[in-house]
Amino acid sequence: MSVAAITVHPTSVAVIKYDQGVGRWEPNARGRLEQAALTLYIERGFEQTTVAEIAKRAGLTERTFFRHFADKREVLFWGAGLLQELVVSTVASAPDSVAPIDAVAAALEAAGAVLQERRESARQRQTIIVANAELQERELIKLASLASAITEALRERGVGEPAASLTGEVGIAVFKVAFERWVDETDHRDLSELIRESLDELKAVTAAR
Amino acid sequence: MSVAAITVHPTSVAVIKYDQGVGRWEPNARGRLEQAALTLYIERGFEQTTVAEIAKRAGLTERTFFRHFADKREVLFWGAGLLQELVVSTVASAPDSVAPIDAVAAALEAAGAVLQERRESARQRQTIIVANAELQERELIKLASLASAITEALRERGVGEPAASLTGEVGIAVFKVAFERWVDETDHRDLSELIRESLDELKAVTAAR
DNA sequence: CCCAGCGATGTCAGTTGCTGCCATCACGGT
DNA sequence: ACCGTGATGGCAGCAACTGACATCGCTGGG
Numbered sequence: 428m429s430v431a432a433i434t435v436h437p438t439s440v441a442v443i444k445y446d447q448g449v450g451r452w453e454p455n456a457r458g459r460l461e462q463a464a465l466t467l468y469i470e471r472g473f474e475q476t477t478v479a480e481i482a483k484r485a486g487l488t489e490r491t492f493f494r495h496f497a498d499k500r501e502v503l504f505w506g507a508g509l510l511q512e513l514v515v516s517t518v519a520s521a522p523d524s525v526a527p528i529d530a531v532a533a534a535l536e537a538a539g540a541v542l543q544e545r546r547e548s549a550r551q552r553q554t555i556i557v558a559n560a561e562l563q564e565r566e567l568i569k570l571a572s573l574a575s576a577i578t579e580a581l582r583e584r585g586v587g588e589p590a591a592s593l594t595g596e597v598g599i600a601v602f603k604v605a606f607e608r609w610v611d612e613t614d615h616r617d618l619s620e621l622i623r624e625s626l627d628e629l630k631a632v633t634a635a636r
Numbered sequence: 637m638s639v640a641a642i643t644v645h646p647t648s649v650a651v652i653k654y655d656q657g658v659g660r661w662e663p664n665a666r667g668r669l670e671q672a673a674l675t676l677y678i679e680r681g682f683e684q685t686t687v688a689e690i691a692k693r694a695g696l697t698e699r700t701f702f703r704h705f706a707d708k709r710e711v712l713f714w715g716a717g718l719l720q721e722l723v724v725s726t727v728a729s730a731p732d733s734v735a736p737i738d739a740v741a742a743a744l745e746a747a748g749a750v751l752q753e754r755r756e757s758a759r760q761r762q763t764i765i766v767a768n769a770e771l772q773e774r775e776l777i778k779l780a781s782l783a784s785a786i787t788e789a790l791r792e793r794g795v796g797e798p799a800a801s802l803t804g805e806v807g808i809a810v811f812k813v814a815f816e817r818w819v820d821e822t823d824h825r826d827l828s829e830l831i832r833e834s835l836d837e838l839k840a841v842t843a844a845r
Numbered sequence: 846c847c848c849a850g851c852g853a854t855g856t857c858a859g860t861t862g863c864t865g866c867c868a869t870c871a872c873g874g875t
Numbered sequence: 876a877c878c879g880t881g882a883t884g885g886c887a888g889c890a891a892c893t894g895a896c897a898t899c900g901c902t903g904g905g
Contacts, residue, residue: 451900452854477890488855493892528842563780564773571776592813593838600805604798629802633737635839660871661883686861697884702863 457495459485464502469551473499473559500565503552507569510538511576518580527586531577531598532626539605539618553610574599601625666704668694673711678760682708682768709774712761716778719747720785727789736795740786740807741835748814748827762819783808810834 463484467476482492496502517534542549556562578595605621672693676685691698705711726743751758765771787804814830
């Protein structure tokens with residue numbers, strides 16, 4: 428089975444098979460599964476794609492798919508953990524003088540910068556997600572998890588409740604709005620920029636008289 | 637009514653025949669299914685309950701369950717639509733002089749008052765939900781739908797973007813935080829009160845400078 | 846050099862959520 | 876008396892997952 432036939436994924440290692448038996452199986456099974464899934468989700472849509480088809484295209488079996496991904500949806504979301512780590516560590520490392528909401532904004536901007544570099548694949552991914560309710564549910568729970576992680580990071584900075592929870596949830600709200608604009612806008616403003624703008628707008632909207 | 641029989645004697649199928657053949661089937665199939673589902677979700681947990689069991693306890697078949705509820709989770713969420721209608725109409729009917737964020741807060745407080753009257757069943761329901769990730773996903777998408785509906789109501793009031801989206805999302809954020817406190821707090825503060833407090837806290841947290 | 850254990854995968858059977866299709870049959874109207 | 880309708884039953888089938896066990900190259904200790 429020619430792995431080379433499958434588009435190379437950014438995170439996948441060299442797919443070229445050099446001399447020396449490379450092992451019992453082709454390398455990078457996970458990457459092949461991911462690539463196969465993405466391709467099929469785009470070609471036929473998420474619901475119309477079966478796990479058996481994904482596995483077959485990756486040269487593996489259905490059972491193996493479920494050893495690498497908890498479920499059919501998770502293929503699209505395993506990267507969320509990395510983003511979350513980045514956001515949390517950025518919040519944690521902000522100077523004490525920075526207000527909680529601004530520390531969160533800075534962290535989200537950092538995450539935004541990462542997404543900015545993967546703009547096209549991020550958009551493609553989002554196109555798949557918005558077309559399917561199950562995928563939106565999964566995305567929402569990942570965002571909720573991110574909000575909880577931010578809340579926890581703030582509490583470790585000494586922020587009390589309910590301020591920590593509110594700041595975490597509101598940070599996610601800002602991120603959601605900015606991300607949505609970033610994805611379907613024609614101009615090419617940076618996500619970080621949109622996050623900053625959204626936060627400013629939020630401050631205006633919530634300003635007590 | 638047979639629903640009451642089920643409530644009182646959870647383990648009995650209780651198919652009581654009333655005078656006069658009241659019809660080909662026992663009345664209130666949907667209610668019986670809902671009651672059976674809630675009972676079983678509490679007794680054994682959501683995952684450990686099969687739809688076949690729910691249907692059997694309600695004296696119906698699995699196929700009929702899916703005619704009344706789109707899926708196994710939806711039993712716990714069909715009421716969300718009513719809440720959403722209430723919130724949207726309250727936002728729409730607020731005087732023009734009221735700031736968007738305060739119109740949303742008032743609408744959420746109205747919804748909170750409704751939940752306050754069903755305090756015990758709301759708590760019970762939440763206990764089931766927090767114990768299962770799939771149910772949390774469903775709850776999150778219902779809240780996201782509510783946020784969209786609020787956004788739409790604001791736009792019809794003439795609020796522009798991204799202010800409308802931000803206000804809708806932030807309203808939900810406030811509601812989530814308040815609801816969470818309401819559910820697991822020992823004192824007996826009203827949900828409406830907690831929503832108001834959370835909004836005030838939010839305004840403090842987002843105050844520029 | 847050999848062998849035992851490990852790790853990634855395959856194979857297979859089984860459960861469960863969910864859907865489509867057609868049958869049934871009381872009820873209400875004509 | 877007949878006919879359409881609506882709520883249900885029955886059944887077959889698909890697809891997402893899971894558990895149990897088999898396979899076999901690789902690796903490390905003796």
